[in-house]
Amino acid sequence: MIGTQSPVLAVLCGDQHPPDMDSIEHAAAVRYTDEAGLKKALHGADILFVYDFLSTAVPGAWEAADKLRWLHIASAGVDPVLFPGLRESDVVLTNSRGVFDDAIAEYVLGVVLAFAKDFARSRQLQQERTWLHRETERISGRRALVVGTGPIGRSIARLLRAAGLSVAGAGRTARESDPDFGVVHASAELTTHLGDYDYVIAVAPLTEQTKGMFDARAFAAMKPGARFVNVGRGELVVTEDLIGALRDGRPAGAALDVFDTEPLPSDSPLWTMENVLISPHMSGDFIGWRNTLVEVFAANFERWRTGQPLRNVVDKRLGYVPSGSN
Incomplete structure (x- = not known):
């Protein structure tokens, strides 16, 4: 002791x-x-x-x-x-x-399925007692980019891949043959790659380098029909840029669990956008x-x-626990 x-x-x-x-x-x-x-x-x-x-x-x-x-x-x-x-x-x-790793991964898979299967519209039609047959999307074969390659990002990648999606990552250092992501793109080159993916999931830690990384330029680089999911930090996103991008249809939808101001102000346009799913910072709270x-x-x-080394020691310079640490 x-x-x-x-x-x-x-x-x-x-x-x-x-x-x-x-x-x-x-x-x-x-x-x-x-x-x-x-x-x-x-x-x-x-x-x-x-x-x-x-x-x-x-x-x-x-x-x-x-x-x-x-x-x-x-x-x-x-x-x-x-x-x-x-x-x-x-x-x-x-x-x-x-x-929170597995719980957040399950949330991400849930919103991917919600978008693909149009659950929000089905619920709305149910409340209206309207029988309207529609066709929905497959997720098998769709491409997902997980921005943030820490433990939570890895859990997301494994679960999405098990569901049939093709998954890549974006992190500080570009590499190939990653066990969970396959290819990892450098975050500094994010906009170069965003247009290749159907789902973009933000789970990066908040640092000086990642703050505001999803801005008007990033959203404009996404492919038509892409969906954006943020389970990382609200400050990763320039909110006004996201609102404008959603109005322009790129991305086509967003699932947002975190915001730069919490609770989300009642006058935020995000509340009433039909292509937005909002949850109150609860994606990991099982x-x-x-x-x-x-x-x-x-x-x-x-x-x-008892004098033993601590686990989950954060590198205060990086702002997170380095990969490979206990």
Whole structure:
């Protein structure tokens, strides 16, 4: 165990405490806090567990982190806590990589099928009690580009391929013969390749290089009839450019689970577009996911207190856990 006293753990959770914390509470002095009390909770704390992973309060309270050695966030994305003060510190950053991979992949397959089989229109006609026979699309043989080649992107690629789609990836480095994607295009050359695909799925981490990568130029490069899916970060997309592109029919449709402003404002044109499927940042949230997030932290906490290397350590320069890491 590190040290002779129980470590001090600050948990940023607002009014919704994480479940199944009993074993951790027996091994640490736990301080549950909301955003307003974060500075007080951070003072003297060894560990910060950002259970409220949508909170942006950590940078403003950072000056109180006088003893902090480890910060864990209960999400795969780390952009809410990856600010200069943390980057420049010796504090280790870990995330919850692996929890949401399969659930998000299932969501993506679901919306691909929803577009191809025109489920939204069928539901509308059902409500109108209208019998209107239509022909729908096959997904077998269609081409999908997964932009983001981390664990979530790989799960998406494997599931789409199993459903009969041809899948490629886009990431930092171009390569061939990837076990999950086959071909991986360089993200810097994204617009060169977008026109070759029927489905474009955004799941890249949010970094300075990826912010706003889907802009008017990118959407104009897509093929007629293509659909766009965003399960990554809202800030990957220039929203006004997407709205304009959808009105112009390229892409022909979009399934959006994340937005640059959440909740999505009630006056957003996206709400009423017939070619848009909206979900409220829930693509990875399966029944029991909150318990699983605590299990991931608890396993890493046990490693920390027994002096073992932590898992899911984020490269603070890159903004994600490098491929091949534990």
